[in-house]
Amino acid sequence: xxxxxxxxxxxxxxxxxxxxxxxxxxxxxxxxxxxxxxxxxxxxxxxxxxxxxxxxxxxxxxxxxxxxxxxxxxxxxxxxxxxxxxxxxxxxxxxxxxxxxxxxxxxxxxxxxxxxxxxxxxxxxxxxxxxxxxxxxxxxxxxxxxxxxxxxxxxxxxxxxxxxxxxxxxxxxxxxxxxxxxxxxxxxxxxxxxxxxxxxxxxxxxxxxxxxxxxxxxxxxxxxxxxxxxxxxxxxxxxx
Numbered sequence: 732x733x734x735x736x737x738x739x740x741x742x743x744x745x746x747x748x749x750x751x752x753x754x755x756x757x758x759x760x761x762x763x764x765x766x767x768x769x770x771x772x773x774x775x776x777x778x779x780x781x782x783x784x785x786x787x788x789x790x791x792x793x794x795x796x797x798x799x800x801x802x803x804x805x806x807x808x809x810x811x812x813x814x815x816x817x818x819x820x821x822x823x824x825x826x827x828x829x830x831x832x833x834x835x836x837x838x839x840x841x842x843x844x845x846x847x848x849x850x851x852x853x854x855x856x857x858x859x860x861x862x863x864x865x866x867x868x869x870x871x872x873x874x875x876x877x878x879x880x881x882x883x884x885x886x887x888x889x890x891x892x893x894x895x896x897x898x899x900x901x902x903x904x905x906x907x908x909x910x911x912x913x914x915x916x917x918x919x920x921x922x923x924x925x926x927x928x929x930x931x932x933x934x935x936x937x938x939x940x941x942x943x944x945x946x947x948x949x950x951x952x953x954x955x956x957x958x959x960x961x962x963x964x965x966x967x968x969x970x971x
Contacts, residue, residue: 753792754939755812756782760797761881762903764963765818765928777963778816781835784955785930788946801862801880804829807931813939814932818900820925822864830934832943834927835950836960837969841865843919844904845896846889852919858885858894864924865898889915898922902964 758766760774769775774795786793796812807815807829820838821831843852854873859866861878869876877894879885886907888894897904901921908915930947932940950956957970 753794754786754814755796756786756793757796757798757803757807757812757815758782758817759800759803761800761883762818764902764906766816777959778818780963781956781959782814782816784950784959785943785946788949789942791942799880800860804931808933813936814930814943816930818928819931820864821927821929822925824864825931828934830932830936830940831929832932832940833947834929835947835956836928837971838923838925838927839969840901840921841868841898841924842901842904842917842921843896843898844886844889844908844915845918846915848916848918850895850918852896855895856893858888858897859899860885863899865900868922868924869898886915902968 758774758778760766760768762776764777766774766776766778774797779795782793782795798806798812800817803815803817803819804825806812815829819825821834825831843850843857852874855875856877857869857872857874858877858879859869860882861880866876866878877888879888882899882903885894885897885899886904889897896918901917905917908917930940930943932943947956950959951971960968960970
């Protein structure tokens with residue numbers, strides 16, 4: 732899903748720690764339905780439910796830490812939390828600076844969201860969240876990329892005319908289109924990006940990685956992961 736473009740500065744951050752009594756789970760809290768703040772002001776979403784289940788299966792005591800997307804890998808490597816569970820796709824670029832669990836969602840599509848069907852996706856102005864591979868994809872195309880810090884700002888840019896379309900995970904933009912009452916729509920063809928979403932971990936935390944790998948595999952094996960994906964993403968969601 733969301734795919735981070737890594738800065739070379741992150742390569743220098745190697746602050747791994749041994750297994751702690753409490754595992755701190757880093758998430759963004761701004762990317763529904765993966766992770767968001769609900770009406771009660773609490774973290775909620777697919778990854779919150781999933782993360783809590785994985786911690787129980789791995790017999791870990793876990794707590795959630797909210798962190799902005801643009802510094803989420805930096806703060807993992809700095810030791811501010813122990814995992815990233817924030818809609819982060821597994822990519823070769825990220826693997827240069829962090830490790831990943833096995834994926835807990837299959838690869839999925841990214842799509843364009845616009846106000847009308849006749850927007851120019853090839854050479855127009857396309858909004859994307861900064862430090863994502865959706866942004867990287869647009870930067871390498873013939874379109875003009877405008878980046879924003881949060882996903883909400885990318886959608887607002889289309890609504891206020893700053894951009895012709897927003898390019899993001901289909902799981903993020905499709906509900907916005909469906910709930911807009913016809914104001915916004917999915918346009919163009921979907922683009923497959925990334926290799927599925929996994930838990931990000933410091934390279935030094937191999938023991939913790941093994942625990943989460945085993946917990947994710949157990950959910951795949953006993954058939955509990957797919958229904959959770961469908962619960963949060965709908966009947967048409969890609970499953971294992």
